[in-house]
Amino acid sequence: MFKISEFSKLSQVPAKTLRFYDQIELLKPAYTDQQSGYRYYKSEQLLDLHRILAFKELGFTLEQIKQLLKDNVSTVEMRGMLRLKQAELHSLIQSKMERLRQIEVRLEQIERQSDGLSQYEVVVKKVEPLLVATLKETTSRASIPGLFEEIDEYLKWDNIPLPVTHMVMRHGCPECESNIDLEIACPIPRKLQDTARFRTVELPGLTVAAVTHISRPDVDTPVSIDLGSWIEENGYQISPEMPSREVYLSTKEGDKLRYVTESQMPILGVGCM
Incomplete structure (x- = not known):
């Protein structure tokens, strides 16, 4: 088994993050010394950690990730969840793009007014x-x-x-x-x-x-x-x-x-x- 410092180095995830994942019961150490409080991890837990990081990269919250790992969702269920996340992100991007376009129009209006340009005919x-x-x-x-x-x-x-x-x-x-x-x-x-x-x-x-x-x-x-x-x-x-x-x-x-x-x-x- 690896000490938390060693596991952190292997996974390139800060020890502080690993302690937090332990506190919220997202990724528990394989063994915790009751006297010293030292945390120890097994090499196979790297797979679980990589799954957590992958879900996080896709935009899932830690609570959602905990449920995903707990339920051990099937490929079909995962595909459905990813499609929902895809639609959510598309909607968010469209909303942000619309706001950006509105800002561009307002900037043009301000520049036209500040330049003293005449009204449209x-x-x-x-x-x-x-x-x-x-x-x-x-x-x-x-x-x-x-x-x-x-x-x-x-x-x-x-x-x-x-x-x-x-x-x-x-x-x-x-x-x-x-x-x-x-x-x-x-x-x-x-x-x-x-x-x-x-x-x-x-x-x-x-x-x-x-x-x-x-x-x-x-x-x-x-x-x-x-x-x-x-x-x-x-x-x-x-x-x-x-x-x-x-x-x-x-x-x-x-x-x-x-x-x-x-x-x-x-x-x-x-x-x-």
Whole structure:
């Protein structure tokens, strides 16, 4: 058997950690001298220690690891647990990436304001009725690029030439917290076969206050601040029935994540009645 100092050297795990694992009954020494309190370990316990370290590296807590070792889980059970851990980590990464994108947008907004750049130019225009294929889902903005890909596959299946213009309409969802009722739409030349997931509808014509800018579909844009200020200052009202639209015209050259975008807010008021 090995003294704790020797076992620590063999395993490259600090003696302090080994003592802690003993205290929480995660890895007990093979023998403890009752008079001196010295801990002794057998070489085969290196395998248990390596398993503990491997589980820890995968993100399991010490309590979870203790249960795993105690229950001696099967390969099938282990595979299921690892898939759950994989999904958990994917969700965490997506959440962190979304927060990072939000920070980047806010930094751009601060830099634009500090540089004294003028507000976006707002135009009022008529939007004609438009035949579109649509896909509705209650989700977060981070899912929009994936929804673009999904509707593109549907259009490709119906022999609609790509690329197409993508449109996002926000129907709101007051009780959904981070999720919103989104409708993804693409203009189409003819009516397509409806499915459980996709529909063909005709969007009504309307009058909008519009701003053209560069944005990412998966992140909120501060352009709404300038658009709201302009609508208020010029005596217009936002139409309560019609959802706002973001029309993603084309990707920015050299940057597939950013689009030339037209944000459209349906309005009522001066010259619109």
